[in-house]
Structures are given as C-alpha cells and as structure tokens.
Amino acid sequence: KPIQRRAAGDSSFDYIVVGSGPGGVTVADKLSESGASVLLVERGQATTGQWGGNNKPQWLDNSGMTVYDVPALDDQIWTKGGDFTNDIFCDDIVGGISGCVLGGSGAINSGLWWKPTSWDWDTMFPEKWNSTNMANVTDRVFSRLPGTEVPSQDGQLYYQQGADMLEGALDAANWTLVSANEVPNQKDRVYSNTTYMFQNGERSGPMSVYLGSAYSRPNFSLYTNAIVERVIREGSKITGVEISNTADDGFRGTVKANKAVVLAAGAFGTPKVLFRSGIGPRDQLETVRNTEGSKMIGEDQWIDLPVGHNLMDNINTDIVISHPDVVYYDFAGLWDHPNQGDVDSYLNGRTGMLAQSASNLNPMIWEMLNGTDGLQGLQWTARVDTSLDINNDAKHNMVLAQYITIGQAARGRTTITPDLKMNVSTGVDVMQHESDQVAIAQGLDDMRNILKNVPGLEILSPAADVSSLNYVKSTTHLYVNHWLGSCKMGNDDGRDNGTSVVDADSKVYGTDNLFIADGSIFPGQTTSNPQAAITIVGERVAELILALNQ
Numbered sequence: 370k371p372i373q374r375r376a377a378g379d380s381s382f383d384y385i386v387v388g389s390g391p392g393g394v395t396v397a398d399k400l401s402e403s404g405a406s407v408l409l410v411e412r413g414q415a416t417t418g419q420w421g422g423n424n425k426p427q428w429l430d431n432s433g434m435t436v437y438d439v440p441a442l443d444d445q446i447w448t449k450g451g452d453f454t455n456d457i458f459c460d461d462i463v464g465g466i467s468g469c470v471l472g473g474s475g476a477i478n479s480g481l482w483w484k485p486t487s488w489d490w491d492t493m494f495p496e497k498w499n500s501t502n503m504a505n506v507t508d509r510v511f512s513r514l515p516g517t518e519v520p521s522q523d524g525q526l527y528y529q530q531g532a533d534m535l536e537g538a539l540d541a542a543n544w545t546l547v548s549a550n551e552v553p554n555q556k557d558r559v560y561s562n563t564t565y566m567f568q569n570g571e572r573s574g575p576m577s578v579y580l581g582s583a584y585s586r587p588n589f590s591l592y593t594n595a596i597v598e599r600v601i602r603e604g605s606k607i608t609g610v611e612i613s614n615t616a617d618d619g620f621r622g623t624v625k626a627n628k629a630v631v632l633a634a635g636a637f638g639t640p641k642v643l644f645r646s647g648i649g650p651r652d653q654l655e656t657v658r659n660t661e662g663s664k665m666i667g668e669d670q671w672i673d674l675p676v677g678h679n680l681m682d683n684i685n686t687d688i689v690i691s692h693p694d695v696v697y698y699d700f701a702g703l704w705d706h707p708n709q710g711d712v713d714s715y716l717n718g719r720t721g722m723l724a725q726s727a728s729n730l731n732p733m734i735w736e737m738l739n740g741t742d743g744l745q746g747l748q749w750t751a752r753v754d755t756s757l758d759i760n761n762d763a764k765h766n767m768v769l770a771q772y773i774t775i776g777q778a779a780r781g782r783t784t785i786t787p788d789l790k791m792n793v794s795t796g797v798d799v800m801q802h803e804s805d806q807v808a809i810a811q812g813l814d815d816m817r818n819i820l821k822n823v824p825g826l827e828i829l830s831p832a833a834d835v836s837s838l839n840y841v842k843s844t845t846h847l848y849v850n851h852w853l854g855s856c857k858m859g860n861d862d863g864r865d866n867g868t869s870v871v872d873a874d875s876k877v878y879g880t881d882n883l884f885i886a887d888g889s890i891f892p893g894q895t896t897s898n899p900q901a902a903i904t905i906v907g908e909r910v911a912e913l914i915l916a917l918n919q
C-alpha cells in the first residue's frame with residue numbers, strides 16, 4: 370500500500386525532493402529540519418518493516434521485520450526471486466542495476482559504510498567542498514550513523530576462519546591492521562574489519578535514520594509508488610513537478626514547489642528527469658520529444674548541458690583462492706530452511722550469524738598507487754563464495770574482489786532510448802585506458818605475492834602461468850553498480866563547453882532553483898564504496914540550499 374502522507378489541502382511545498390536513496394532522504398530531512406515544508410517523492414514501494422514493507426520469509430512473521438531488515442538476508446533481496454525481485458530493480462535501466470524502492474540502492478546494497486578520505490573531496494570537488502568544509506558535515510553524519518565492525522549484539526564476529534587466514538597473510542607481508550573509519554586517510558597497504566551501516570543488529574542505514582527523523586515532523590510528507598516525470602519550468606525557474614503513479618493508488622498530479630526542487634533520483638534517474646525536462650544534450654532531448662511530443666517543454670527553452678556523460682562505476686577484477694581453513698555458511702538456505710538456533714538467537718537478542726551480512730565480507734583491504742595521472746586507489750573485499758566452483762571443492766573457496774577506485778580513468782555515458790529507458794550506451798571500459806590496466810595489474814601482483822606464502826593456499830584464478838597484466842586483458846571485468854558521475858559538479862559551466870552540469874552549490878546550470886543531491890554529481894570515484902559519501906552530499910546540499918534561500 371503506498372504511503373501518502375500529506376497535510377490536508379496542501380498543493381504546494383517549499384521543497385520537493387525526488388528519490389529516497391541515501392542522498393534524497395538526507396537532503397529531505399535536513400531541509401525539513403529548517404521548518405520548511407518538504408515533499409519526498411519515491412517511485413518504489415516500502416521496504417523495511419519500519420515503513421510497512423511486508424516481503425519476508427515465514428520465520429519473520431510477527432517480528433515487524435522484512436527481508437530488508439535482517440543483515441544475513443541481504444543477498445536474498447536480489448536472489449530469492451518469487452513475487453518481488455522484479456519489483457526492486459529499476460525496470461528502465463539497461464546495462465546497470467539500481468534499486469527502485471524506498472531507500473533506493475541503499476535498501477538493497479551490501480551495507481558497507483566508509484568515511485571518505487580528505488582527497489575524495491580535495492582532488493575532485495570545487496573549493497566549497499574541500500575537506501575542511503566537509504569535516505563538520507562528516508562528523509554529523511557519522512554521529513547519527515556511526516556504523517559497526519561488529520554487527521552481532523554480543524560483540525562477536527562469526528565464521529571468520531577465512532578472514533583470519535587472510536589477515537595472517539597480510540600481517541606477514543607487513544600490511545597494517547586499522548579501524549578504517551577511525552583513520553580514513555590511512556588507505557595504503559592497510560586492512561580493516563568491514564564496517565557496516567547496521568545498528569542494533571538490523572540493517573538500518575540512511576533510510577532508517579534520516580527518513581525516520583524527517584517523518585516525525587508535521588511539515589514533512591512522503592509519497593511512495595509515485596514517479597516524477599519531469600519538472601515544470603518557466604525558462605530558468607522551476608515551479609513544480611508532474612507526478613504519475615507506479616501503483617494504482619499512488620499519487621498522480623502536479624505539485625508546486627515554492628522554493629526549489631532537488632533531484633536525488635540516482636545516477637540514471639536524475640539524468641532521465643533532466644532529459645524529460647528539456648535539460649541535456651540536444652540529441653537526447655530530441656529523442657524525448659519524438660516520444661513525448663507536446664508534453665515536453667519547447668525547444669526554445671532547452672538547456673544544453675552534458676547530462677549523462679562522466680558515468681562511472683568501480684570495475685571489479687577477482688582473484689579466487691581455496692584454503693582448508695575456510696568455512697562456508699549457507700546464507701542461500703536462510704529463507705526456506707534456516708538453522709533454528711541461529712533464528713532464535715537473532716530474534717531473541719539480535720546476535721549470531723544472522724546479524725552479519727550475507728556475503729560476510731572480511732577483511733577489507735586498500736592500497737594506493739602513484740599512477741601516471743596522480744592518486745590511484747585499489748580496494749579489495751574478501752568473501753567465502755561457493756559460486757565459482759573451479760575445483761569441485763567450493764566450500765573452501767574465497768573470492769577476493771578488487772575494485773579500482775579513485776583515479777580510474779575509464780568513463781561511460783548514459784543516454785535515453787525512444788521508449789524512455791536509460792541505457793549504459795558507452796560502457797565504463799578499463800580496456801580503453803592503459804593507466805587503469807597497469808594499476809589493476811599492479812594490485813593483482815601485490816596480492817598474489819602476499820598469498821603465495823600462505824601454507825595450504827591455492828590460487829585458483831588467475832592461473833600461475835598467466836601474468837597479472839595478461840589476466841587483466843583477458844578476464845571479464847564486472848560492474849559493481851556503484852554508479853556515479855552522470856551530472857558532474859564543477860566550476861566549468863557545461864553550457865559553455867565545460868564538463869559540468871551543476872555548480873558548486875549543486876544547482877543545475879541555467880536554472881534558478883533546481884538542485885541535485887545524489888551520486889550523479891560526483892566528478893570522480895571515491896576511495897571506498899560511495900554511499901556514506903553520498904549521504905554526506907545530501908547534508909551538504911541542504912546546507913548550501915538553505916544558505917542561498919536565507
């Protein structure tokens with residue numbers, strides 16, 4: 370059932386926020402904290418028990434929780450199938466994955482929660498966003514949502530045999546154990562226990578914390594199952610949004626914005642709303658006009674900006690290993706035939722294996738290289754994973770997944786199709802950039818050197834006689850769906866041949882009052898998984914909007 374909380378008779382709000390991912394819930398909360406009236410519009414359905422979601426295995430009946438609440442069920446959100454998996458991913462994205470539910474991808478992701486480094490801000494964002502300016506915002510976010518290295522409420526970590534073995538190897542190679550969010554700038558040859566956004570043994574995250582406080586205010590409203598088709602604009606001034614419903618009883622109609630509209634629809638959703646509002650490259654706007662005709666704003670009002678360019682994702686390269694110490698836990702069986710003892714400890718005290726994430730990632734590992742163009746980051750996750758059964762002994766296998774992070778040169782592009790789907794029309798292809806390949810190969814070499822000294826450990830892939838660089842050139846590189854960057858922030862106005870879509874206030878060039886507060890504004894990749902940085906962006910954009918409107 371859609372949530373449609375709305376003050377009776379309201380036809381206008383000071384601010385309308387589009388999308389309830391980590392960026393959207395945060396900017397909406399902070400704007401409503403100022404006393405302004407705020408409407409948050411989300412196209413997807415409710416997820417966690419807190420918001421009335423109801424998808425769950427039978428053993429969660431009467432618990433008030435759903436599949437979105439229990440850390441160990443997080444891969445069942447996407448793999449269980451049945452009647453809801455098709456509803457959680459955005460059905461209008463081709464070539465990428467993104468969550469179209471309340472909470473956005475934040476409701477369906479792996480929950481990793483990292484404090485950004487100072488260079489994440491200093492090397493790519495404009496001056497207003499330097500690490501000194503961002504320190505207070507970061508502290509505010511992490512005081513509300515500190516994250517935890519130990520999700521189980523008894524303070525224990527479970528099924529760490531594989532992680533212990535790897536940590537021993539890293540230690541022997543003189544890599545340093547840190548608590549990553551205590552020392553965010555230590556990212557070279559370090560490893561850490563994984564930090565999750567979980568709180569009190571449940572998934573939590575920005576949706577729980579920020580939407581929770583926003584929803585407690587009478588000046589805040591939320592529509593779910595309602596999709597913003599376009600902003601209504603008179604030249605540079607945005608006056609409201611047009612909403613259609615994604616479920617029969619969702620809201621449909623026009624809502625006015627007195628002060629501003631903030632797009633937080635994600636790296637694909639935000640460009641789509643912009644294209645449909647006459648903002649973007651001419652060829653994209655022509656495609657929309659061919660489909661939507663007179664619903665679209667007239668050509669004389671179009672704003673030509675490089676929306677959809679600069680698309681990024683972390684590119685993944687795996688090493689697969691086997692070691693007799695590694696112990697596998699059957700997360701996949703949790704839905705239908707869980708271990709009753711594990712269920713009881715979780716339901717009674719939020720302790721044990723079910724309080725940990727399904728992929729049970731540990732440890733996290735980072736290395737910084739000096740690439741030809743400056744900083745080059747690499748991040749590794751490690752998980753017990755039986756899906757790559759190279760040796761018919763999959764229960765002892767682990768996958769070490771390397772992401773190339775800050776400094777990655779590869780960029781893609783998202784464009785709109787005649788049936789209004791967002792397409793990854795130019796992939797994020799590290800094979801186009803030698804600097805990316807060299808960095809990935811260097812990281813593989815360093816990891817292979819660490820692993821080769823571990824007694825009993827077998828590297829199943831890459832094969833011993835294949836060089837890391839040849840492996841990089843021959844293996845399939847996978848997306849990890851940390852999509853960023855399609856509406857880049859910068860001082861070089863895209864209307865004048867610059868590369869940027871939003872200015873340093875996160876305001877769309879050529880508009881008076883259209884802002885963006887999501888992953889799409891990132892000029893480059895962050896050193897670690899991005900959702901905490903996007904949450905910080907939500908806070909910062911609210912601060913900048915409120916300062917402009919004083």
Ligand SMILES: Cc1cc2nc3c(=O)[nH]c(=O)nc-3n(C[C@H](O)[C@H](O)[C@H](O)COP(=O)(O)OP(=O)(O)OC[C@H]3O[C@@H](n4cnc5c(N)ncnc54)[C@H](O)[C@@H]3O)c2cc1C
Pocket residue numbers: 387388389390391392393410411412413466467468469470471472473474475477478479480481482483595596597598633634635636638639642849850851852886887888889897898899900901903
């Ligand atoms: C499977 C997976 C695992 C991940 N794991 C991690 C992790 O462990 N740690 C981490 O840091 N990051 C992770 N990420 C990435 C992280 O979740 C995203 O970077 C982050 O959620 C992006 O936030 P956002 O606010 O930019 O947009 P999104 O989270 O994409 O939210 C956008 C929201 O807008 C809504 N929307 C779109 N269009 C409209 C419209 N027209 N009208 C109304 N609503 C609309 C969508 O339904 C969605 O709810 C993962 C992502 C995926 C897909």
